[in-house]
Amino acid sequence: MAEKQKYYLTTPLYYVNAAPHLGHAYSTLVADTIRRFKRMQGYDAFLLTGNDEHGQNIERIARDRGVPPQQQCDELSAQFRSLWERLGVQYDEFIRTTEDRHKVAVLELWSRLTKASAPDGSPAIYRGKYSGWYCPRCEEFKDEAGMREPDHQCAVHDQPCQWTEEENLFFRLSAYQEPLLRLYEDHPEFLRPETRRNEVVSFVRGGLRDLSISRTTIKWGIPVPKSEAEPPGGMDHVFYVWLDALTGYMSGIGLGQDGKQGERFAKLWPVDLHLVGKEIVRFHAAYWPAFLMAAGLPLPRAIFAHGWLLFDEGKMSKSKGNIVQPDPIREVLGVDALRYFLMREIPFGQDGNFSYDALITRYNSDLANDLGNLASRVLTMIGRYFGGEIPYPSPLPQRLPQDLRIPEMVPEIIRRYAACMDRFEFSGALEAVWELIAAVNKFLVETEPWTLAERNTDDDRSRLATVLYASANALRFTTALLSPFMPGATEKIWRQLGQTSDLSTLTLEDLSGSSLGVGEKIGKVEPVFPRLVREETLQRLRQAEEQSAQKPAAPKSAPEPAAASEPLARLPIEEFLKWELRVGEVLVAERIKGASKLLRLEVDIGTEVRQVLAGIAEHYEPEALVGRKVVILVNLEPRKMRGLESNGMLIAASVGKEDRPVIVSFTEDVPNGARLR
Numbered sequence: 001m002a003e004k005q006k007y008y009l010t011t012p013l014y015y016v017n018a019a020p021h022l023g024h025a026y027s028t029l030v031a032d033t034i035r036r037f038k039r040m041q042g043y044d045a046f047l048l049t050g051n052d053e054h055g056q057n058i059e060r061i062a063r064d065r066g067v068p069p070q071q072q073c074d075e076l077s078a079q080f081r082s083l084w085e086r087l088g089v090q091y092d093e094f095i096r097t098t099e100d101r102h103k104v105a106v107l108e109l110w111s112r113l114t115k116a117s118a119p120d121g122s123p124a125i126y127r128g129k130y131s132g133w134y135c136p137r138c139e140e141f142k143d144e145a146g147m148r149e150p151d152h153q154c155a156v157h158d159q160p161c162q163w164t165e166e167e168n169l170f171f172r173l174s175a176y177q178e179p180l181l182r183l184y185e186d187h188p189e190f191l192r193p194e195t196r197r198n199e200v201v202s203f204v205r206g207g208l209r210d211l212s213i214s215r216t217t218i219k220w221g222i223p224v225p226k227s228e229a230e231p232p233g234g235m236d237h238v239f240y241v242w243l244d245a246l247t248g249y250m251s252g253i254g255l256g257q258d259g260k261q262g263e264r265f266a267k268l269w270p271v272d273l274h275l276v277g278k279e280i281v282r283f284h285a286a287y288w289p290a291f292l293m294a295a296g297l298p299l300p301r302a303i304f305a306h307g308w309l310l311f312d313e314g315k316m317s318k319s320k321g322n323i324v325q326p327d328p329i330r331e332v333l334g335v336d337a338l339r340y341f342l343m344r345e346i347p348f349g350q351d352g353n354f355s356y357d358a359l360i361t362r363y364n365s366d367l368a369n370d371l372g373n374l375a376s377r378v379l380t381m382i383g384r385y386f387g388g389e390i391p392y393p394s395p396l397p398q399r400l401p402q403d404l405r406i407p408e409m410v411p412e413i414i415r416r417y418a419a420c421m422d423r424f425e426f427s428g429a430l431e432a433v434w435e436l437i438a439a440v441n442k443f444l445v446e447t448e449p450w451t452l453a454e455r456n457t458d459d460d461r462s463r464l465a466t467v468l469y470a471s472a473n474a475l476r477f478t479t480a481l482l483s484p485f486m487p488g489a490t491e492k493i494w495r496q497l498g499q500t501s502d503l504s505t506l507t508l509e510d511l512s513g514s515s516l517g518v519g520e521k522i523g524k525v526e527p528v529f530p531r532l533v534r535e536e537t538l539q540r541l542r543q544a545e546e547q548s549a550q551k552p553a554a555p556k557s558a559p560e561p562a563a564a565s566e567p568l569a570r571l572p573i574e575e576f577l578k579w580e581l582r583v584g585e586v587l588v589a590e591r592i593k594g595a596s597k598l599l600r601l602e603v604d605i606g607t608e609v610r611q612v613l614a615g616i617a618e619h620y621e622p623e624a625l626v627g628r629k630v631v632i633l634v635n636l637e638p639r640k641m642r643g644l645e646s647n648g649m650l651i652a653a654s655v656g657k658e659d660r661p662v663i664v665s666f667t668e669d670v671p672n673g674a675r676l677r
Helices: 022-040 056-065 069-086 100-114 173-186 194-205 241-246 259-268 278-295 326-332 335-345 356-385 401-422 426-447 449-455 458-482 487-496 508-512 534-550 573-577
Strands: 006-015 044-052 093-096 125-135 140-142 162-171 273-277 303-306 309-311 581-592 595-604 609-614 629-633 639-641 644-646 652-655 660-663
Touching: 006 022, 006 259, 022 044, 022 069, 022 273, 022 303, 022 309, 022 326, 022 335, 044 069, 044 241, 056 069, 069 093, 069 326, 093 100, 100 241, 100 278, 162 278, 173 194, 173 278, 194 278, 241 278, 273 278, 278 303, 326 335, 326 534, 335 356, 335 426, 335 487, 356 426, 356 449, 356 458, 356 487, 356 534, 401 426, 401 458, 401 508, 426 449, 426 458, 449 458, 458 487, 458 508, 581 609, 609 644
Parallel strands: 006 044, 006 273, 044 093, 273 303
Antiparallel strands: 125 140, 125 162, 581 595, 581 629, 595 609, 639 644, 652 660
16 A cells, blocks of 8 residues: 655644633644645645743743743643643644753754855854844844834834843854745745735845844753854853744654654655744744755745734734633534634634624524534434435436436535645635535425425335435535534534544545445434524623633742731721722723723713723723622722723732732622722
């Protein structure tokens, strides 16, 4: 038997500065879908994911938490792996850049680079000094185009850059301008979509500066080996996080290792597809191929930079306070509903908006009404009219033209589906499958099998068998084509169709050359996508979101004993009585444009509705606050913030080293306007 052709793909290596959210899940679910489809095409598909765990950010976060950097990495990496398990992601390798095997690979790449000459004949690596505006979040020096005024704000993270001067080791990136431009010209498939390709070509044509590839101001990283020519007492360098992190795509499959691991690297490299977010395309499409050119290693075959998942018109990020977690959606609607929505609703490569309302609409329209209804009605009628056995259709000459329309559609649907999938046009692939679903539902309406069953003549019975067989066979094709997108739900439908084979190993070739076996027993018919009641589902999602938010994002370090403090100054009771604290009910809660920490609340305090601004946006979703009873200090002088007037103060406890706000609330029903004494 001939060996299968390999297909190696990667997700980004996710940074362990914060817990994973829906944006991370989007990239990973896309990669999982591609892996499943490539296996359906007959490839030996191999998916690598993992974590980028070095750098200044991790050092700072660990210091702020009072834990060692390795503990920060261990805790967050465990969260990523746990989430991928809950979402049913099938990856083949998980690499962490703090692993020993990764250090081996980085040193192997470094050894190659230190021996390399740039295209102009000069050494690829040299020592120098660097100064410039540095973004700690990007871990990158910024030019004017990468910043916004005032205060040299990073254009990606909206946070001030820092002026930095240090001795570094440099990679002679400037010498690779022409080789990179030739790569983009000769291989347009190297970088997609075209908008990202044009962006990178423009960046490279604008002139490349040599790249600092080490740091002396941080310790949390892989140490750069000192050369024999280096004078004693020199600065200790660690590898720049991007040289370090990008090597993870090779360390995870065996670069620099002997035996079977080395054989695996030889088999899998070069990578067939890097999936990345558009904000890191420059690192992958310019820096990475230049490193590999210098090291004499094969280049990636393709890089695809997808857009951002937007929520409240902004990229999901911890700093913006607009994080959506996948777990509440998984718990309420199921993983497959989320997978389907992300692939169908968002044209891959572009930015896409996410909202619970759109998710529920798409679920009810496509999954409950179309696919779920088709599976339920066809299988229920087979169970009712044919004792749960796939019926024998009429001989081909006796079939009507409308009976042939569905089988004749299938080869073209499969062809279009595969072509769209090869181009990563997931929405187009799903639209092709939905054409088949719509055609079968229309066929059932036109042929009225329930009427044929009611008349129950011999001719009607034969016709009924033909109609239900054609519909069930089309459902089989539909289920198989949807399996890379919705593996859990399609497995259920597959079993209900009476199929005993492993759906995950079915190839397109096998599917095209087979059909539903007559006389086979179907399984127990159960709804796969029950219809949702919108308001009830929204409420369940908000409750699940609230419960998820209350769970600790990462295990906390053991609390230190409280230090002795000065005795608190005591106030006379008259002073306390000046504070007018009243119970209020939140009627409106919304984010304030341009203010990542503030929420605007409208609170009913019994006698009136007050506008109150509260700095809790990083810890509470606005929807979760509506209807909640809170405590407001109502006799505070009005204060203007962000052009809005705040008439009162929301009372909250301050918890932990990070002073996380926890809103004061009640376990019993308390009327609006009630005074706290």
